[in-house]
Each structure stands twice: as C-alpha cells, then as structure tokens.
Amino acid sequence: MRGPTIQFAAMSAVMAGMTVATLAAQTHKEYRFNVGPKAGVSVNNPYGSVTVKPSTGNFVVINAILASDKVEVDNSLVGNRVEVQSHLLAGADDRNARVDYEILAPADASVTLHSTAGALRAEKLHGDMNLEGAGANVDVRDITNAHVHVKTLNGPVSLTNVQDGHVEVDSLSGNVTLKGVNGPLVQVISTSGAISYVGDFGDHGEYRLTSHSGDIEAVVPDSTSADVSARTVRGEVHDDIPLQPKEHPSYVLQKGIAFWGTMGRAAASSTVVLRSFSGKIHLRKRSEK
C-alpha cells in the first residue's frame, strides 16, 4: 500500500475506535413519573440539550443519554413536580458531562429548563414555560395559551406558532425570531441582537420589540390591523406600508428616525412599539406568493 493510503486507513481506524469508545461510554436511562393535572417539570442541565414534547397521559417520561460516568442524573418527584438535575462529578467537563434529555410531559405541564450551552426545545404544550441559558439555543413552537419566558445571553431564540401567549424574551446578544406569535403581551428586549417578527400582531395585544443596537424587522400581511410606532435615536426607520398618521403623537415624528400610525382598520386593536437606539427598524408587507 502507498503511504497516503496507509495514513488514511490508520486515521479511519483511530476515528472508528474513538467513535466506538464514545458510544461505549454513553449510557441511556429512562425514568417515569405519574403526575396530576398541571404538573411541573424542572430540568437543570449544564451541558447538553433538553427537548420537551407532550405525553399522552398524566405521566412524565425522561429519556437521558449520558456522555460518560462523569455525570449522573438526579431526579425526584416533589408533590406534583418532577425535578431533574444533571449532577457533575469530579473530572467532568463540557464534553464528558453532556446529557441530552428528551422528555414527554402532559401538555398542560409547566416547564422550567436551564442549560448553559445546550439547545432547549419545547413544542405542542399549553402550560407555562420558562427557559434560560447563557448560550442556549432556544426553540419553542406550537404553544397555546401559555406564558413563555425566555432568557439567553447570546443564544438565538426562535418562537414559532405561539398563540394567545404572554411572551417575554430577554436576550443580550442573541438574535430573536418570532413567527406567528400573538397574544395579549409579546415583549422582546435585546441589547445587540436582531429581532425579527413575522405575523399579524394578533387582534388585541401589546407588542413591544426593543433592541439597543440590533436591527428590528416586522413583516406583516395585508390584513394586519394595529397602531404601530417606531423610533430610533441614531439608527433609521423604514416603513413600506402606508399608515394613517396619528393626530397627537407623543414624540416628534422626525422623518427617517420615527413613524407612528395605524395600519388596517381605523379602530386598531393591537399596539405595536418598535424601539432601537442605533439599529434599523423596518416595517414591511409580507409578499404574497
């Protein structure tokens, strides 16, 4: 065999060995708890992902894949609340202490997830949820009638199809994307992350999107009806949609840095506030295909 071929074979063997060793070190654990209505589920997982989906009954099933024996899963049922904690042991680091959880919980369960860096996902639930993590990538979808509170440092946040929600997202530098999100209150605050909203701003809510230096874009359909005010100090605003101007705005509407008006029906039902200190704010119509 030629040199390169031998080298390739040796590398393949080493990588295969490492893969086998990794798989061998992994362990899978499953825990099951019977709970009552409106149970609580709390997961604290420094490294690794947590996914929560609805179960078919009043029970919580926790599937955990542990990367090594440097981490173990502490779990307990306290009252009607399931608490899960990845317990790091001596010698643990971000690779060997990784635990990936897939959790089935009643759809009406309240969910609290903490992670430093793993992805946090929740879908098809209607209990309140609180997701926090410094670098966590947060993905929430198909949620109805729930409080959704998200906090991240630089992890991106994506909320999709959250109906009738009380939504509060705080992220320092992570980008925040909202698609089909509506409810009585939808609030996003970011220091430098961009904020993107795609949807119709519901029919009776308060929507407040604020970023210090990040850009804000709202893409809405023709049918949208809302009072929209946008304002920036050092950035710029763009408005592609004709608005009926307000008669008595509470601040000076200087062209290029602020606008305020009503779109759709004169008796608008939702209030939209877009604020950025130095970012661009863009309100535009969704292109119909």
Add this chain to the structure above:
Amino acid sequence: MTCLELRESLVEQEDGSRPEQRAHLKDCSECATLVADLLVIACAAGELRASHEPSPRVWNSIEIALRQEGLIKPQHSHHSLLPSFGSSWGWSRWLAPVAALLLIAAGIYVRQYSHGPAIARNEGRPTVQAPVPDTTIAGLNASLKDDDLLQGISQQSPALQATYTDNLRRVNQYIQDARSTVDADPSDEDARRSLMEAYQQKAMLFELALDRSLP
C-alpha cells in the same frame, strides 16, 4: 390613598395587604406592578439568602454608597450594617443581590422621574418627594464591580469569559446611551423606559452568571 402615600406606606407594610393599600392597588395598575416587583425581589432574595451570601466586601461597599447618600445613618458600633459572612461563600454569592440592587436602583430612578411630576399635578400641591440623586445609582454602580463579575466567570467558567466581557461592554454602552437620552429630555417616557430596560439587561447578565446550571 394616593400613589405617594401608598409608596410611603410600603415601608411599614411592604406586601400591600392593609385594607387601604389593597383598595388603592385595586385601582392603580402602576402601584400594583411596583408592589408585585418588590415582592418578587423580596422572595428571590429570601431564597438566595438561604443558600448564598455575598462577600463582606460587597456588602461593605454597598453600605458605604448608602451612607454617602445619607440613606442610612452611621452606627455607633463597628459592626457592618449587614451581617458578615463566612469566607466559604464563593464568588457568585453576591451576584443576585447585585442584580436586585440594579433593578431597584433603576426602578426607583425611573419611577421617581416618571411619577413625581404627575403626583404633584394630580394633587394640586407641591410634593416633598425628590428624585433619587443620580449619585445614588452612580454609587451603587461603583460598588458593583464589573471586574468582580468577570473575575468570577474566569474562575468558574473560563470558556465563557470572552462572551461575558463582550456582553458586559455592550450592556454598559446601552445604559450609557439610554442615560444620555434621558438626560437630554427627562420628560421622554420612552427614554426612561429604555433606561429601565438597559438596567434589566444588566441585571439579567448578572443573573445568568449566577445561573444554577453553571458547573
């Protein structure tokens, strides 16, 4: 009971449970929000107190700032205003109180600016309530060392230090910009709210540093 009287009464009954407080809170959403915020902070502080305590240095610096503002009187004994704590507490113990203080300071600042003139107008008489001096926040901020946060992160989670450093710089810029906007037009409600949100972001930064999930 007016908004001013309600806030003064909170000194004696902070949960707003007295009948006259309840009557006012029922009709005043802003005061109700204030009381709710105070309760959240009090509850959070109580929980944290049970397991975490700041270092004496942090309490001392806060005490000094409060004394300089005349908000507390000198004590005759040499004991600190706040209890001293054992050396076994880790660096992160003070982060939650710091975050709470940031929020309280910002809240007081914004609310005073926001409600003072309105109260005076509504009641048709001068109010003795003066805005909290800027130096109070400056003093508190001075005692809340960003370097301590970063040093703690470097010890606890070195891999996150660059991220925290970058975000701390950004949020400090946010506060600075929001502050300058308020200073330019103190009656600008938007600007005041931005300042409050900027402080909230910084409080969240400290809170995340205290994140229970940190190894």
